[in-house]
Amino acid sequence: MKTDRRGFLKIGGLGILGFAARPLVDVLLRGDLVEASPAPDTLAGKRWAMAVNVSKCKEGCRDCIVACHSVHNVPDLGNPKDEVKWIWTESYKKIFPEQEQEFDARGGKPVVVLCNHCDNPPCVRVCPTKATFKRSDGIVMMDYHRCIGCRFCMAACPYGSRSLNWRDPRPFIKKINPEFPTRTRGVVEKCDFCVERLAKGLIPACVEACKEKALVFGNLKESGAEIREILRANHTIRRRPWLGTGPQIYYIV
Amino acid sequence: MYDTAKIVAGIIIFLCLITFPIWYNVTGGKAEYVPDLKIVTQEKQCVESKGYMRNNHMQLLNEWRNTVVREGNRVYVASDGRKYDMSLSRTCLKCHVNKADFCDKCHNYVEVAPTCFNCHVVPEEKKS
Amino acid sequence: MLEKALIGSKKYYGLVTLLLIIIGAGFYFYLRQLSYGLGITGMSRDVSWGLYITQFTFLVGVAASAVMVVLPYYLHNYKIFGKITILGEFLAVASVAMCLTFIIADLGQPARAFNVLLYPTPTSILFWDMVVLNGYLLLNIVIGWTVLASERKSVPPPAWVKPLIYLSIPWAVSIHTVTAFIYAGIPGRGFWLTAIMAPRFLASAFASGPALLILMCFIVRRFTRFDPGKEAIQSLAKIVAYAVAVSVFFVLLEIFTVFYSQIPEHMHHFEYLFFGMEGHEKLVPWIWTSAILAILSLILLINPVTRRKEGILAMTCVAVFASLWIEKGLGLVITGFIPSPLGRVFEYSPTGPEVIITLGIWAMGFLILTILYKIAVTVKEEIST
Numbered sequence: 001m002k003t004d005r006r007g008f009l010k011i012g013g014l015g016i017l018g019f020a021a022r023p024l025v026d027v028l029l030r031g032d033l034v035e036a037s038p039a040p041d042t043l044a045g046k047r048w049a050m051a052v053n054v055s056k057c058k059e060g061c062r063d064c065i066v067a068c069h070s071v072h073n074v075p076d077l078g079n080p081k082d083e084v085k086w087i088w089t090e091s092y093k094k095i096f097p098e099q100e101q102e103f104d105a106r107g108g109k110p111v112v113v114l115c116n117h118c119d120n121p122p123c124v125r126v127c128p129t130k131a132t133f134k135r136s137d138g139i140v141m142m143d144y145h146r147c148i149g150c151r152f153c154m155a156a157c158p159y160g161s162r163s164l165n166w167r168d169p170r171p172f173i174k175k176i177n178p179e180f181p182t183r184t185r186g187v188v189e190k191c192d193f194c195v196e197r198l199a200k201g202l203i204p205a206c207v208e209a210c211k212e213k214a215l216v217f218g219n220l221k222e223s224g225a226e227i228r229e230i231l232r233a234n235h236t237i238r239r240r241p242w243l244g245t246g247p248q249i250y251y252i253v
Numbered sequence: 254m255y256d257t258a259k260i261v262a263g264i265i266i267f268l269c270l271i272t273f274p275i276w277y278n279v280t281g282g283k284a285e286y287v288p289d290l291k292i293v294t295q296e297k298q299c300v301e302s303k304g305y306m307r308n309n310h311m312q313l314l315n316e317w318r319n320t321v322v323r324e325g326n327r328v329y330v331a332s333d334g335r336k337y338d339m340s341l342s343r344t345c346l347k348c349h350v351n352k353a354d355f356c357d358k359c360h361n362y363v364e365v366a367p368t369c370f371n372c373h374v375v376p377e378e379k380k381s
Numbered sequence: 382m383l384e385k386a387l388i389g390s391k392k393y394y395g396l397v398t399l400l401l402i403i404i405g406a407g408f409y410f411y412l413r414q415l416s417y418g419l420g421i422t423g424m425s426r427d428v429s430w431g432l433y434i435t436q437f438t439f440l441v442g443v444a445a446s447a448v449m450v451v452l453p454y455y456l457h458n459y460k461i462f463g464k465i466t467i468l469g470e471f472l473a474v475a476s477v478a479m480c481l482t483f484i485i486a487d488l489g490q491p492a493r494a495f496n497v498l499l500y501p502t503p504t505s506i507l508f509w510d511m512v513v514l515n516g517y518l519l520l521n522i523v524i525g526w527t528v529l530a531s532e533r534k535s536v537p538p539p540a541w542v543k544p545l546i547y548l549s550i551p552w553a554v555s556i557h558t559v560t561a562f563i564y565a566g567i568p569g570r571g572f573w574l575t576a577i578m579a580p581r582f583l584a585s586a587f588a589s590g591p592a593l594l595i596l597m598c599f600i601v602r603r604f605t606r607f608d609p610g611k612e613a614i615q616s617l618a619k620i621v622a623y624a625v626a627v628s629v630f631f632v633l634l635e636i637f638t639v640f641y642s643q644i645p646e647h648m649h650h651f652e653y654l655f656f657g658m659e660g661h662e663k664l665v666p667w668i669w670t671s672a673i674l675a676i677l678s679l680i681l682l683i684n685p686v687t688r689r690k691e692g693i694l695a696m697t698c699v700a701v702f703a704s705l706w707i708e709k710g711l712g713l714v715i716t717g718f719i720p721s722p723l724g725r726v727f728e729y730s731p732t733g734p735e736v737i738i739t740l741g742i743w744a745m746g747f748l749i750l751t752i753l754y755k756i757a758v759t760v761k762e763e764i765s766t
Contacts, residue, residue: 073374080727081425094724098645113723122568128507129496135325143322144372148496149419149489152507154429158569160722164429164489166420176374179343184371185418186489199327243568 046137047220048193049248050207051230054092054111056214064112065089067209068191073182075169084163086191087114087206092253095239111251112215114206115140115161115191116239119246123153123162132188138220138248139193149186158243162190193217220248288358294348300331314341314369341373350376382530385759386752392604393755400748407741410734411486419489422735427727428718432739433487435710437480439589440746441514441560442582442709444476446590447521448553449620455546461616464761465609468601469594470525471753473553476590477518479746486738506562513556520549525753533760557582564717572650572717575638581631582709588624589705591617592698597754599695607758607765611691618694622682625701629675632708653726654716661726664715667707674704 003011068074068087077083089110093099117140124134131146132153154162168185176182180196183189194204202208207215218227227250230236236250254260278284299306301313317339320326329337338344349355352375360367389397414421424431447469453459454466485491502508524545531538558579564570565578575581595617598609639647652658657665678700681687688694720726731739 080427080725081423082420083426090723097724125504126506126567128502128505128511129493129500130502131496133323137325141322145318145322146493146496146500147490148493149491150484150487150507151429151489152505152563154426155570155717156567158722160427163426165418166424166426167418178374178376181342181372181374184368185420188489195325199325240569245568 045221047248048117048138048198049218049220049227049250050114050193050204051216051227051234051236051250051252052112053214053216053252054109055252056212057089057110057112058212059110061212062089063209063211064206064215067205068194070175071177071194071205072180073169073173073177074189075165075172075182076174077167077169077172082166084165084169084189086163086189087112089113095251096237096253099237112206113159113161113239114249115193116159116245116247116249117191117193119248120244122156122158122243122245126152126156128152135195139195141192141195142189144181144183144187144189147187149188151188153188158240158245159247162188164188284362288362290358291351291354292349293351293354296348299348300329300335300337300344305332311367314345317341341369342376346373346376382526382533382756382760385756389755393751396751397748400744400751403744404741404748407738407744410737411741413734414486414738415491419487421732423729423731425727425729427721427725428715428729430487430714430718431729432731432735433483435714436739436742437483437487438560438714439706439709440476440480440483441557442586442705443590443593444473444480444517445553445557445583445586446594447473448550449587449591449617450594451546451553452550453616455543456550459616461610461612464607465594465598465613467525467529467757467761468597468609468754470521470528471757472590472594472597472750473521474518474525474753475746475750477514477521477556478749479742480514481518482742482745483739486742506559506566509559510556510563513552513559517549517552517556520545520552524549525757529757529760532764535764554583557586564713569722570717571644571647573713575635577631577634581628581635584624584628584631585705585709586624588621588628589702589709591621591624592701595621595698596695596702597750599691601754601758605758605762607761614691614694615689618682618688618698621698621701622679622688625675625679625682628705628708629679649720650716653719654712658720659726661719661728663728663730664711668712671704671707671712674700675708678704 065085065087069076069085072086074086075084090113092109092111095111095113117138119138121132121134121140123132124130124140127133128150129146129148131143131148133141133143135141149164151164154164165183165185165187169182170176173182194202197204203217204215207217216227216230218225220228220231222228230252231250234252236252238247238250241247301309306313317329320329321339327339329339331337346352352370410421422431422433447466450462450466450469454462485494488494497508497511524542527542528538561579561582564573565575567573595614598614598617602608636651639651649658653661654664654668656662678697681693681697682701687697715729719728
């Protein structure tokens with residue numbers, strides 16, 4: 001059989017590709033191993049939201065922050081460059097810019113901020129791997145296993161809610177909670193409305209820790225929920241709603 | 254064939270290099286043992302059978318991860334009908350507390366470094 | 382033809398060795414970054430994209446400039462560009478390779494980069510960026526190599542190359558449109574939320590790319606026996622002139638819109654950039670340098686006397702390249718983050734390791750360019766004898 005060098009190389013290449021055929025078939029035809037039972041109450045029946053009563057917040061109080069950060073192993077990097085935070089306080093005029101009046105006493109008041117779990121989240125839109133995604137119960141969730149650390153979501157979030165782990169977080173966690181994972185360097189993290197607590201029927205850690213009951217968490221689809229009553233009876237504002245993001249943290253100011 | 258001697262010599266050197274892992278381990282004796290796993294669990298039975306877990310625990314854990322994180326389902330129904338919370342730290346590591354004597358033994362033997370433990374907290378070794 | 386890159390003059394070997402050393406240094410610090418985390422750079426929670434992404438953003442423009450020689454030659458038979466289309470295409474290859482490498486260097490978990498292919502997300506602009514950049518890279522490698530190989534054998538290129546060449550023209554426009562969309566589609570960052578982001582990218586691309594190409598032509602003419610031709614260089618210079626004019630005009634349009642409408646949130650970013658804010662003024666000298674260089678180069682390019690003197694033209698091209706490197710890099714990307722969505726002014730400075738990694742990647746790009754140009758020039762020299 002007459003063949004030249006090019007022909008030989010072509011056939012050789014195809015031959016080597018042929019070795020991949022069997023493993024490929026194995027992988028593609030392998031079915032799912034896990035049979036998970038459907039969740040006892042389906043996620044789609046809920047729409048989680050939170051109301052923050054700004055006037056009930058006490059100056060200098062950090063109960064909600066300490067509760068969240070300790071339960072979720074959020075590291076304390078100690079400097080504004082590398083810091084990781086899921087919930088924190090900012091002054092009123094920083095959260096609601098151009099909305100304070102000259103004679104308004106609220107300008108410097110601390111206001112709790114966290115991820116707004118938007119209805120129309122830009123962070124979910126831009127994530128190239130769906131590492132951040134919206135659950136049917138409204139929570140904007142993070143899959144730390146899939147995140148490639150591109151930080152497009154951090155650029156897209158209009159509220160500055162997200163933090164990257166610029167370093168290995170473990171040395172900076174005062175006391176590791178063994179029931180919850182830490183994260184690793186290079187992934188973005190944020191508040192996830194305590195999905196692991198919600199799965200057990202508990203309210204988020206920050207809500208539970210607030211002694212003044214300034215934080216109210218609930219299901220907007222439940223007509224008798226406390227949060228529905230709060231939203232009905234009070235004037236609430238949200239951060240930058242004109243951007244169309246549909247934030248679900250309602251502030252009673 | 255031109256340069257026969259050089260080509261044959263080259264092929265022999267290549268074959269020696271490419272089979273290096275095999276003859277190095279055989280002669281060096283480092284792989285001449287079966288990893289000795291210590292099972293100190295309270296439960297007599299794992300989530301699935303020993304053989305199944307040995308072959309598939311990696312796949313199982315991946316699928317647990319996807320189901321819990323991405324679909325919000327946390328309850329696994331095993332092949333014998335028992336229900337488990339799908340969690341590495343709270344289910345697997347609750348029984349297999351001795352990671353160094355169990356998980357690491359095989360992982361070190363096959364030189365595999367799963368990144369799970371970068372995040373999932375390993376319980377302290379219980380001093381028994 | 383690859384073997385043509387293996388043999389060269391002492392200067393060639395010297396250049397390659399120098400570039401390899403710089404690449405080595407960059408690679409060493411990249412390993413340090415992998416072990417420490419991205420915190421080894423100057424990026425922060427507020428300014429979450431830094432030097433790597435500024436380089437990627439700027440280089441996408443340089444890459445698309447190949448179309449500025451390909452379009453006139455292949456669509457309008459502008460024969461003068463015939464000798465340098467290969468230089469444009471190979472410059473595109475080196476630039477896109479740099480873009481992709483900068484993106485990988487910027488990832489927090491680069492080992493998971495494959496997830497972008499495993500879990501394709503068409504709503505994400507980054508996904509489309511990956512598609513168009515890789516497509517453009519492939520197109521230019523295939524087109525450049527095939528056309529050059531055919532030239533070497535003194536035969537016309539195969540018929541299937543023509544549709545690929547025609548495809549590369551809109552594709553070049555797409556790479557910066559998609560890159561501009563990364564910024565222009567984000568609702569919360571007022572500095573970037575402008576419809577003319579993509580046109581701005583195109584204008585500065587068609588200025589910075591051909592400016593670099595002119596410089597490459599001068600270098601090639603100085604160190605090899607291949608002469609791209611005085612007319613080709615002059616045509617490119619005219620293109621650069623128009624592109625710089627449009628680019629400056631677009632920036633002025635942005636400034637008008639922001640300062641005439643007086644919306645504080647939008648004005649803050651420009652105030653920080655041009656005048657500093659709350660005592661923070663790291664970017665001020667940079668942007669004014671860029672502005673002055675742009676105006677100066679515009680004058681030198683529009684005036685035919687200074688444009689025709691090749692010595693002055695070379696300096697002008699350096700000025701254009703530097704001005705746009707600042708404006709599309711630091712000026713565009715960093716300023717978008719300052720002030721932060723919470724009104725905080727937290728500044729950014731690249732760290733040493735970050736700069737060395739960046740230089741390493743530039744050296745990689747220049748190495749690719751050197752090798753490809755060596756091949757192209759050697760072939761051209763061969764066929765002209």
